[in-house]
Amino acid sequence: MSWERFAYFLDKTGSRWGLIAYVVLFFIYIFAPIVIVVGVSFTATSYVTFPPEGFSLQWFDRFFSYDAFTNSLIVSIEIAILSAICGCLIGVPAALALVRSRIKAANMITTFLLSPLSMPLIVTGFALLFFLSWMGLGVSFVSLLIAHTVVSLPYIVRTVAGVYRGVSPEYEESAAALGATRWSVFVHVTLPMIKPGIFAGALFAMLISIDNLPISYFFSSTSTNTLPVVMLAYLENQFDPAIAAASTVQLILAVIGLLLVERITGLDAMTPAG
Amino acid sequence: MTAADGGMAIPPSARPPRFGRARFYRSVSPWWIALAVIFLLVFFVLPLIDNIQRSIDLSTLLLPGTQQNYYAKLFLDPYYLRVTMVTVVLSVGVTAICVLVGYPVALFLVRHAGRWSGVVIFLLIAPLLTSIIMRTFGWQVLFARRGLFNQMLLGLDWIDKPLNLLGGPTPVVIGLVHVLVPFMVLSIASVLRSIDPQLEESARILGASKTKTFFKVTLPLSLDGIGTGSILVFLLVNGSFVTILLLGAGSMQTLPLLIYQQFNTTRDFGFAAAMSNVLLLVALVCLYLQLRLIRRRGTVGA
Known part of the structure; x- marks a missing residue:
């Protein structure tokens, strides 16, 4: 043709x-x-079938009565929230400083701070496990938190820098010229303007953390198993609707998180993250 | 000219002081950058360097008889060479399919969605709320022996008995494209959005057909978006193992999956480290290409 x-x-x-x-x-x-x-x-059957036959909550009941699932769910939520907070504490000031920086290397430093995003997570996780063991932290909650923070930091830097770049320095300058101290300029002027970026970045980081299997896997033990690790182990041995119930619970949690952030900031802030 | 300018440049300290408002107000001290940089140096760069050392295994190098060169094993042993090839072919293949599948959606989002564009973006981002295990499990249910596909095929009388659909590259590719194509769509859409529609209109007015306009104007101008999207998707395939593990059902072996298994069962950490360094190298090359693309886009956009 x-x-x-x-x-x-x-x-x-x-x-x-x-x-x-x-x-x-x-x-x-x-x-x-x-x-x-x-x-x-929601199937009433004892095996996986679609379309579901009957309606029952038995598999949710199974999920919440199986300790491995509930414990790991709690660890997952704790790690997601704490790693987002740590990421914000380290990342927000760095993002603010980088955007207004006059250093020539600012672009290079930003690229460096975003570089964990380009690294396969399995590589980061594997390397960190041995390094943290060498440091004496080994497989522990703290190690898991550090590993997740390495990944959450770039998401927060990216969204906060994106929002702050669009903020004119004049607001802060006016406040400073009118006699506000550095701290009160930060709290009353800068922070309210970048809040959408912080929440969007933190939400993104939490969603990634909750679903992060390749890193969590290396730090798994009975007290540090996250939900995806337990789900994968379960799925490798069994094929029943309990996994579907676990997935649905996780989805509902993510939607709740999204709605909370939406109430606080509005979803428009999500766009620079995408 | 530029050299002369460079030579004549006035050092910043010798510049006349600026009057009026300060050029930049800095809400936080630049020292805060140091904290983030140190954090990543310690918990990201050092572990990766440590990993390179582990793969070379200095202790065995000193004893010639027991020397085990992991890289020779990885690149010379036919089995592992095949695994590396499968990883590369799968990454390239999935990336190419994502471009083909995603491009029309990006085009629709930018040129035709109109007031629906918000909905389309939401639908593209919404799957991020679900876990990768959930989506993989969904495909397992679809492809299962008594799953929806087999039931449909049986119902249509196309087959006599259920087919074994799990395993092999097809379900793996379907699952990977499913997870990654939204990233491709968003990357292409962000570049398409920056193309002036008047360029396309001009081509049409000058007599080019719709298709010719697309292939001669729109597509070449959107290559940067395809580039950024491809690097992103390639990197993500290169590091993923859950989809391959569960949908490949043991029929497919890639480097990340092998790392997972080495760690899980064989416990040959030096070899696993060597494999992760190959992935690291690929990631660094991609990062470099990404930077070059961004720089080019920066100048094109300006």
């Missing part, structure tokens, strides 16, 4: 409606497995 005929063919068929139909199919592909898992979690 010649180029001209191919072009003609596409012109005739590649209409706007064709594109819309394609996009609809695309989103069916994206959401099918998710809808299926939520469906399976």
